[in-house]
Amino acid sequence: MFKNFSYFLIFIFAVITISEMIGFQSIPIGPFNIGLLPLVFAIIITMVLGLQIFRKGFWKKVYSDRNISFAGKYLIFIMLPLMARYGADVAPQIREILQVGWVFIIQEIGNLGTVLIGLPIALLLGLRREAIGATLGIGREGELAYISEKYTLESKEGRGVLSIYIIGTLFGAIFFSVFAPILLDLGIRVEALAMASGVGSGSMMSAASATLVARIPEMESTILAYASASQLLTSFLGTFTMVFLAAPLQRFMYKTLVRGDK
Amino acid sequence: MSPALRKYIKYGLILLLSVSLILFTQEIKLIKNPESTPVTSMTFAGLGVLWLFSMIGIAISNFLQKSPVKFIREFPILGWVSITSLVLCLVSDFFVQAIQAVDFLSITTPILTFAGLSVANRLVDLRNxxxxxxxxxxxxxxxxxxxxxxxxxxxxxxxxx
Missing domain, CATH: 1.20.5 (Single alpha-helices involved in coiled-coils or other helix-helix interfaces)
Incomplete structure (x- = not known):
């Protein structure tokens, strides 16, 4: 047991070393520049090697059930030093942030984009009750709790939110690290993108703000300050936005669109 | 040893692992690119501060589990740690200086390594x-x-x- 755990630790150090040695890679695709950070390589390497077909011999020891559940259970604690860093980013710029404080609150409402854009697409694809769970938000713990309380996770709504949760967990960080620089190339200001990075998931926020930092290193302190202030605000207001704005809007749009369908 | 103390020792050790991984990543980054954030005595102070703030956040969250208000009980540990850090960084500039000696991107790589490992068994769920x-x-x-x-x-x- 202890031996497996030491393999697990050695593996983590190895993955970090390999990912950092590959380093930041900038890949131009058409007019866009997609930046791949070491963190993207780290998540891809660990996911690909974790596929069932590789789980033989040595890899089976690294990817033992105990080790995987350890990683899942304590991921949040591994993440805590990152959260502890954000105070140092926000504190020196607190005045500036409070000055544009209302912009931070306004952009929280932008999280309704999940319903506004996601719901019509979901209905168009023929999803019905699954769409409720799948488009209420980005399917993090808050939405999972709300949907399971209201519909249970075995319901169709529950299946929808679980699917988004899984997809987000697997690909969320990669998605945001690619999508943030695309919006930057489309002309959105880096301050706005930094604020938007506080989507409510720690790993997605780090991925989004990290690629922005990699693209515009001279703005590092502003990017991190805005991203973390917005993340903190999302953890305060996120539940309220979901219950009092997203859910009623979704109900209204669902009724209107599904009726028009028949 | 009381169960509460054991729990805190466990959290303390895991956080120690976390900050060690950050230090390791920052060192590797330096080998790859000597221009990146150097490892100085301030870096060690910064890692210590990150460890301390995280522990304080965990303690606050644990303590407030007794709170009658549901919102406070369910407020994530991550949030408490950010708030602790914000308040203490506003109080003393030393914390800011120390933490900024820790490279930001070096914090993110270990986290995503852990995240990738933790979802290894979920890949199967994609089929559903x-x-x-x-x-x-x-x-x-x-x-x-x-x-x-x-x-x-x-x-x-x-x-x-």
Whole structure:
């Protein structure tokens, strides 16, 4: 047991070393520049090697059930030093942030984009009750709790939110690290993108703000300050936005669109 | 040893692992690119501060589990740690200086390594997910990010910043 755990630790150090040695890679695709950070390589390497077909011999020891559940259970604690860093980013710029404080609150409402854009697409694809769970938000713990309380996770709504949760967990960080620089190339200001990075998931926020930092290193302190202030605000207001704005809007749009369908 | 103490020792050790991984990553980054953030005595102080703030956040969250208000009980540990850090960084500039000696991107690589490992058994669940939901997911993520970014852009424009 202890031996497996030491393999697990050695593996983590190895993955970090390999990912950092590959380093930041900038890949131009058409007019866009997609930046791949070491963190993207780290998540891809660990996911690909974790596929069932590789789980033989040595890899089976690294990817033992105990080790995987350890990683899942304590991921949040591994993440805590990152959260502890954000105070140092926000504190020196607190005045500036409070000055544009209302912009931070306004952009929280932008999280309704999940319903506004996601719901019509979901209905168009023929999803019905699954769409409720799948488009209420980005399917993090808050939405999972709300949907399971209201519909249970075995319901169709529950299946929808679980699917988004899984997809987000697997690909969320990669998605945001690619999508943030695309919006930057489309002309959105880096301050706005930094604020938007506080989507409510720690790993997605780090991925989004990290690629922005990699693209515009001279703005590092502003990017991190805005991203973390917005993340903190999302953890305060996120539940309220979901219950009092997203859910009623979704109900209204669902009724209107599904009726028009028949 | 009391169970509460054991629990804190366990959290302390895991956080120690976390900050060690950060230090390791920063060292590797330096080998790859000697121009990146150097490892100085301030870096060690910074890692110590990050460890301490995390522990304080955990303690606050544990303590407030007794609170009668549901919202406070369910407020994430991550949030408490950020608030602790913000308050203490406003109190003393030393914390700011120390923490900034720790390279930001070096904090993110170990986290995503852990995240990748933790989902290893979930890959199978993807089979139960329909391709329709996968398409919807792209629009859902796009929606939240683009929605917030556009409103923020508009807000910044209106406030003349």
């Amino acid at each position: 997910t329909s391709w329709k939901v996968a398409i919807v997911a792209v629009f859902v993520f796009t929606g939240t990010y683009a929605g917030s970014a556009l409103l923020a852009q508009l807000g910044l424009l209106l406030s003349g910043n």
